[in-house]
Amino acid sequence: MTLPSSSVRAVRLVTRAYYNFLTLYPIGFRAQHGQEMKDLFEERCMEAYETAGIMGVGRWLLKILAGEVISLYKEYLTMMADLIERNRDAQKALALGMIFLVGTWGTLFFMAARLVLPLPGTVSFATGTLPGIVLVLVNALLVARSITHSERIEYVAGMAAMANTFLIATLLAIQSSLGSLPSVALLVQVVLIGLHGHLLRKLRGNEMTHDMQELKIGE
Amino acid sequence: MPNTSQTDLKDILPLSPATFYILLALPDGPKHGYAIMKEVEQMTEGKITLGPGSLYGSIKRLLQDNMIAETDHRPIRALDDERRRYYALTDYGRQVLAGEVQRLASAVRLAQKKAVHNGTI
Numbered sequence: 001m002t003l004p005s006s007s008v009r010a011v012r013l014v015t016r017a018y019y020n021f022l023t024l025y026p027i028g029f030r031a032q033h034g035q036e037m038k039d040l041f042e043e044r045c046m047e048a049y050e051t052a053g054i055m056g057v058g059r060w061l062l063k064i065l066a067g068e069v070i071s072l073y074k075e076y077l078t079m080m081a082d083l084i085e086r087n088r089d090a091q092k093a094l095a096l097g098m099i100f101l102v103g104t105w106g107t108l109f110f111m112a113a114r115l116v117l118p119l120p121g122t123v124s125f126a127t128g129t130l131p132g133i134v135l136v137l138v139n140a141l142l143v144a145r146s147i148t149h150s151e152r153i154e155y156v157a158g159m160a161a162m163a164n165t166f167l168i169a170t171l172l173a174i175q176s177s178l179g180s181l182p183s184v185a186l187l188v189q190v191v192l193i194g195l196h197g198h199l200l201r202k203l204r205g206n207e208m209t210h211d212m213q214e215l216k217i218g219e
Numbered sequence: 220m221p222n223t224s225q226t227d228l229k230d231i232l233p234l235s236p237a238t239f240y241i242l243l244a245l246p247d248g249p250k251h252g253y254a255i256m257k258e259v260e261q262m263t264e265g266k267i268t269l270g271p272g273s274l275y276g277s278i279k280r281l282l283q284d285n286m287i288a289e290t291d292h293r294p295i296r297a298l299d300d301e302r303r304r305y306y307a308l309t310d311y312g313r314q315v316l317a318g319e320v321q322r323l324a325s326a327v328r329l330a331q332k333k334a335v336h337n338g339t340i
Contacts (some may be wrong), residue, residue, distance in 0.1 A: 012225075023281075029276075031277040036275060036304060037252075037275050038253050039253075040252050040271045041270075043253050044256065064273070065317070067269065067273040068271070068272040070273070072272060075276060
């Protein structure tokens with residue numbers, strides 16, 4: 001497919017942004033389908049550009065954006081479910097992690113309740129924050145003991161993705177109850193994905209650079 | 220390979236719309252990811268647009284469940300990009316697809332019967 005150089009630049013820019021997004025996926029999934037996803041993205045982008053210019057690319061990106069973000073989280077959940085299925089210690093760790101999440105939500109609930117009811121601060125601390133802190137430490141210890149280094153990285157990334165999802169869901173719920181625009185939640189989502197990427201880059205280190213190079217082979 | 224007893228199909232069905240259309244894109248021969256994506260868009264008149272993540276997420280699960288398989292068979296080798304991977308429907312996938320079509324057809328029959336009976340169509 002031959003395109004004018006400005007089109008190639010535009011498509012390349014969007015594709016480059018997509019490579020960065022691709023690096024957020026769990027390593028196993030990227031190893032299996034990363035190259036295909038990149039090729040397909042590039043091909044579809046060029047086609048959209050040929051048909052309707054840069055607006056066509058934009059329209060297509062808007063159509064697939066939500067599905068792509070959901071698929072990212074879905075892959076982490078699947079990866080964590082697989083990990084937990086074959087590791088008893090990780091099962092314990094996840095159970096504790098879940099209790100931690102419930103504890104955190106309990107705290108949030110009490111904090112909200114304190115705004116309308118005269119509850120003492122110690123109640124919310126005792127019911128949510130303190131058990132939460134203890135459980136997250138035990139969780140971290142168990143995970144660190146029970147799984148391999150690369151699995152641990154993916155586990156942390158998965159937990160970050162889950163926390164990200166919870167946060168966005170909460171923001172959306174708050175926004176819809178306040179009747180404000182969803183733009184803030186979208187902005188937070190973009191920032192969180194960026195932070196998630198930064199965390200992964202730090203954790204995965206050289207492995208990530210190697211991965212990015214592999215993805216660029218087809219350029 | 221999963222066994223295809225009635226109970227098994229009951230556990231799997233209903234399929235998600237994306238999974239259903241991906242399977243529906245494959246009975247006439249193996250296709251690569253891009254061709255599947257285009258076919259799904261065409262079949263649904265653009266109502267379902269799969270991005271690479273959603274498409275390959277579904278493909279991964281379909282491969283794990285043995286509903287599709289990677290194949291070396293390439294329709295026109297000379298015009299083909301070697302890097303592309305082709306996916307074909309397995310016998311099990313065909314049975315699952317047939318089961319889903321049957322389920323949808325009976326749902327449509329029921330809805331039509333009810334609507335005609337109530338005079339709402």
